[in-house]
Amino acid sequence: MSGVSATLRAIFEPGFFSSGPVRVAVLVGGVVALVSAVVGVFTVIRGQSFAGHSLGDLGTTGGSGAFLVGANPLWGFVAFTVVGAAVMELLGIRRPRGRDLATGVVLGAGLGIAALFLYLGTVQSNTSGATITILFGSMFVIRSSLIPVFVVLGASALAIVGLLYRPLLLSTVSADIATARGVPVRMVGIGYLLAMAIAVSLSCVTIGAVLSTAVLIGPAASALRLTKRPGLAIAVAALIGVAVTWLGILLAYDSYYWPPARRGWPVSFFVVTLVFVVYLLADLASRRTGRKGARRAQQALAPGDDATVGRAPRGAG
Amino acid sequence: MFSGFMVNTWIVATMVAVVAGVVGFFTVLRRSAFVAHAVPQAGFAGAAGAALLGISTLVGLGAFALLSALGIGWLGRRGRHDAVTALALVLMLGLGALFLSWSEEYASAIFALLFGEVLGVSSSEVVATAALGAVCIVAVVILYRPLLLTSVLPEVAEARGLRTHRMELCFLAVVALATTMSVPVVGALLMFSLMVGAPGTARSFAVRPLQALAASVAIAIAIVWIAIAASYESDWPVGFFVGVLGAAFFVTGRAWAAWRRSRSGRVAGARLGMAT
Numbered sequence: 001m002s003g004v005s006a007t008l009r010a011i012f013e014p015g016f017f018s019s020g021p022v023r024v025a026v027l028v029g030g031v032v033a034l035v036s037a038v039v040g041v042f043t044v045i046r047g048q049s050f051a052g053h054s055l056g057d058l059g060t061t062g063g064s065g066a067f068l069v070g071a072n073p074l075w076g077f078v079a080f081t082v083v084g085a086a087v088m089e090l091l092g093i094r095r096p097r098g099r100d101l102a103t104g105v106v107l108g109a110g111l112g113i114a115a116l117f118l119y120l121g122t123v124q125s126n127t128s129g130a131t132i133t134i135l136f137g138s139m140f141v142i143r144s145s146l147i148p149v150f151v152v153l154g155a156s157a158l159a160i161v162g163l164l165y166r167p168l169l170l171s172t173v174s175a176d177i178a179t180a181r182g183v184p185v186r187m188v189g190i191g192y193l194l195a196m197a198i199a200v201s202l203s204c205v206t207i208g209a210v211l212s213t214a215v216l217i218g219p220a221a222s223a224l225r226l227t228k229r230p231g232l233a234i235a236v237a238a239l240i241g242v243a244v245t246w247l248g249i250l251l252a253y254d255s256y257y258w259p260p261a262r263r264g265w266p267v268s269f270f271v272v273t274l275v276f277v278v279y280l281l282a283d284l285a286s287r288r289t290g291r292k293g294a295r296r297a298q299q300a301l302a303p304g305d306d307a308t309v310g311r312a313p314r315g316a317g
Numbered sequence: 318m319f320s321g322f323m324v325n326t327w328i329v330a331t332m333v334a335v336v337a338g339v340v341g342f343f344t345v346l347r348r349s350a351f352v353a354h355a356v357p358q359a360g361f362a363g364a365a366g367a368a369l370l371g372i373s374t375l376v377g378l379g380a381f382a383l384l385s386a387l388g389i390g391w392l393g394r395r396g397r398h399d400a401v402t403a404l405a406l407v408l409m410l411g412l413g414a415l416f417l418s419w420s421e422e423y424a425s426a427i428f429a430l431l432f433g434e435v436l437g438v439s440s441s442e443v444v445a446t447a448a449l450g451a452v453c454i455v456a457v458v459i460l461y462r463p464l465l466l467t468s469v470l471p472e473v474a475e476a477r478g479l480r481t482h483r484m485e486l487c488f489l490a491v492v493a494l495a496t497t498m499s500v501p502v503v504g505a506l507l508m509f510s511l512m513v514g515a516p517g518t519a520r521s522f523a524v525r526p527l528q529a530l531a532a533s534v535a536i537a538i539a540i541v542w543i544a545i546a547a548s549y550e551s552d553w554p555v556g557f558f559v560g561v562l563g564a565a566f567f568v569t570g571r572a573w574a575a576w577r578r579s580r581s582g583r584v585a586g587a588r589l590g591m592a593t
Contacts, residue, residue, distance in 0.1 A: 049399035050351040053406065091571075101517050104350035105567045108510030112560015115432040115506070119554045210414065214407040221400040266418050272411030279404055283396060 022253055024144045025267075029245040032203045033215045035154040037241030039161055039199040040220035041234045042192060046172050049217050050100065051088055054107035055197055056212040058084035059204035061114035068121050074146065077205045078153075081197040084110060089190055153202045160195035164188055169230055207245075211268045215241050218275030222282040244274040325438040326545060332450045333499040334511065334541040338534030339457050340495040341512035343488060345520065346468040351399055352389060352489065354509045355406035357496045359385035361505040362413030364430050369420045374430075375445060379497040385409050386489035394482060432556040433504030442501065449498035456491050464488060465526055503541075507556040511537055514563020521570030536566055 043052045062080025063073040084106055091102035161168070171178035171185040178185050203212035219240035223233040248271030255265040344353045360382035367377025385405050392401040457464070467474040467484040474481055499508045515537035516529070523529035544558035 044397060044400050047397065047399055049397070049403045050354075053351070053354075053403050100348040100350045101345060101513065104354070104509070104513035105517055105564050107354065108507075108514055108560050109564035110560070111506040112510060112557045112563070115504075115554045115556035115560065118432070119557070210407055210410040213403050214411070217400050217403040218407070221396065221404065225396065264418075266411075266414040269411040269415040269418075272407045276404055276408045279396075283392070287395070 022249065024147070025249050026246060028147060028150055028206050029249055030242050031151060031154050032206050033219075033241035033245040034238050035157050035199050036203050036212070036215040037219040037223075037237040038234050039157055039196055040216040040218075040241075041223065041230065041237050042161065042168060042172065043196060043216060044220040044224055045230070046192070048099070048196070049221075051085075051103045051193075052196055052200060052216045053213040054088075054103050054110070055081045055084055055200040056204050056209040056216075057107060057114070058110040059201045059212075060209045061110045061117060062201075063205065064114055064117040064121060068117050074149065074201075074205050077201040078198070080110070081201040081204070082194065085193040085197040089193055150202060150206060153198055157195045157199040157202070160191055160198075164191050164195075168192055207271075208268060211271055214268075214272045214275045215245060218272075218279055219244065222275075222279045225279070225282040225286040240278055244271055244278060247271075248274055323549070325440060325443050327542075329438045329443055329446050329502050330541045330545055331538060332446055333502055333508075334515075334537040335534055336450045336453050336495050336498060337508065337511040338515050338537035339454060339530065340491055341516040341537065342519070342530045342533045343457070343464055343468060344492065344512050345516040346465075347488065349488070349492075350509075350513050351402045352386070353492060353512045355389065355402050355409075356382050356386050356489075356492050357500050357505040357508045358406055358413075359409035360493075360496045360500050361430050362409045362416065364500070365413045365416040365420065369416050374501060375497060378500055379493070381409060382493035382496045382500075383490065386493040387486065390482075390486045390489045393485075429504065430500065431505050432554050433502060433507050433559075438502065446498050446502065449494060453491060453494045453498065456487075456494070460484070460487055460491070503559065504556055507559045510556075510560040510563045511540065514559075514567055515540060518563075518566040518570040521567075521574040540566065 040052070043049060059077040059081045062076035062078070064076075065080070066073045066076025088102050088106050091105065092098035167178065167183045167188045168191075170181065171183050171188050175185050178188075200212055200216065203215060207215070219237040220233070222240055223236035226236060227233050248267050251270040252265060252267040255270075258265060341353070344350060360378040363377035363379070363381025363384075364374045365377075366381070367374050370377075389398075389402050389405045392405070463474070463479050463484055464487070466477070467479055467481045471481050474484075495512075496505075496508060499511075503511065516533040518536050519529045519532035523532045540559055540562045544555050544562060547553070547558045548555035
């Protein structure tokens with residue numbers, strides 16, 4: 001019995017469960033990871049990982065702009081991600097051929113504006129540390145008063161995906177079939193971009209731009225290596241997302257006295273490393289089963305079939 | 318603006334623009350904008366690591382840029398290319414966050430690595446940039462034909478016996494090299510703007526590959542020169558001007574192409590890879 005509690009104490013540094021910031025981080029991190037992972041499954045299937053990441057960086061721009069004018073950063077994040085998504089849509093993110101360039105141009109402009117905002121902020125307040133905070137975020141400094149707002153934002157992103165689930169899936173796998181069936185493919189795509197923008201701004205403002213991309217893409221990509229069924233992939237992705245986030249928080253808390261700096265290793269490092277390891281393991285697992293059933297899979301890859309969802313052509317959507 | 322200490326700036330920035338124009342042309346053609354975004358940021362993490370170890374920034378930059386580029390090439394062969402790129406990017410940035418948390422690096426130095434510091438370039442930096450840039454250009458000249466073919470018509474290239482995946486790795490290595498030479502000057506974030514904005518605009522004006530390549534270089538040089546002049550006058554970061562000018566040029570090019578199309582009344586069909 002004492003052995004068990006000693007082990008537990010070694011894993012959970014004293015004070016882990018009673019620390020206020022940790023509780024907030026666990027709660028908010030969990031919600032964010034869950035929402036991001038669910039939304040991320042479609043991001044990965046639709047081949048919009050670049051857009052998902054770019055929205056995060058655009059949110060950073062908005063956050064630094066809000067910081068500059070003294071507004072609540074949250075609204076800066078939300079405004080810039082939503083506007084960024086709209087411009088990407090206008091410039092042609094729908095067509096797989098123009099998507100890469102449209103996303104890139106919007107991102108390039110956003111980064112330029114971020115450079116200006118951060119520079120002006122530095123001149124104004126003489127605290128260039130804001131650059132780092134905005135880019136990398138810090139889960140342990142979330143204000144608990146904002147939690148209800150985060151929950152509402154997360155719920156609305158999930159609601160959009162839930163409402164659009166069937167048409168979204170259909171138009172992702174085959175835009176032609178969806179059009180023939182009367183699905184407003186473009187509107188569905190816009191709705192999905194909106195959900196992604198909300199999810200990304202939520203994760204950006206709470207856990208930073210880097211982790212935002214990590215929890216959006218990592219769990220979803222890993223889940224899609226393990227299963228081709230969209231429903232199952234969403235569940236697996238959510239599980240992976242929440243697990244790596246919580247484990248990352250735990251490790252960051254434990255690392256407080258680790259060398260060399262003895263002021264804790266960043267949460268983002270732990271979460272990102274865990275995400276990457278999970279992806280490598282999923283990749284390994286899928287290669288194992290892939291070799292066994294390669295021929296079977298080839299036959300199952302007929303267009304329109306559910307089995308193709310995980311491997312929709314890169315241009316789908 | 319053209320006084321002694323600015324001479325190096327103009328020289329280095331022009332070299333960076335030429336390389337960004339050339340490498341960016343293939344980046345846009347291959348739809349690898351995400352890679353062009355990820356590799357410089359990975360280089361940034363490497364620079365942070367090099368600062369920690371006390372070795373040359375350029376070594377850390379180059380090592381991480383190459384590592385991430387080849388990692389993307391290797392993992393991207395099986396998985397989804399864009400998802401793998403995102404994963405490599407966040408892994409490198411996570412490492413960068415770790416290195417930064419260990420070091421006592423000044424925030425302003427980090428800001429310079431991200432957003433560029435074109436003023437006060439030393440002569441040794443000019444030499445290093447020129448050498449790396451020359452290697453980059455020579456590599457592109459040697460690879461020009463197979464790279465173009467695998468970018469535009471991968472199936473035909475395969476049929477002709479070209480290894481598309483090997484070409485992909487070569488291309489990624491060139492991107493890593495271009496990153497290494499440019500990040501200390503224009504910064505991790507703005508190298509990307511230059512590599513996408515200029516060639517993206519060029520496609521609206523030119524149809525043939527060599528024309529588009531030349532236009533891409535010319536536009537990149539124009540963007541960089543205007544940005545430096547404006548930054549010198551206003552004291553605002555050069556990255557802001559590069560990013561906004563890149564997008565403005567791109568939108569202008571699009572508008573011009575659309576206007577010309579509507580005037581001629583027919584769609585110019587066989588544009589390189591991407592018509593609109």
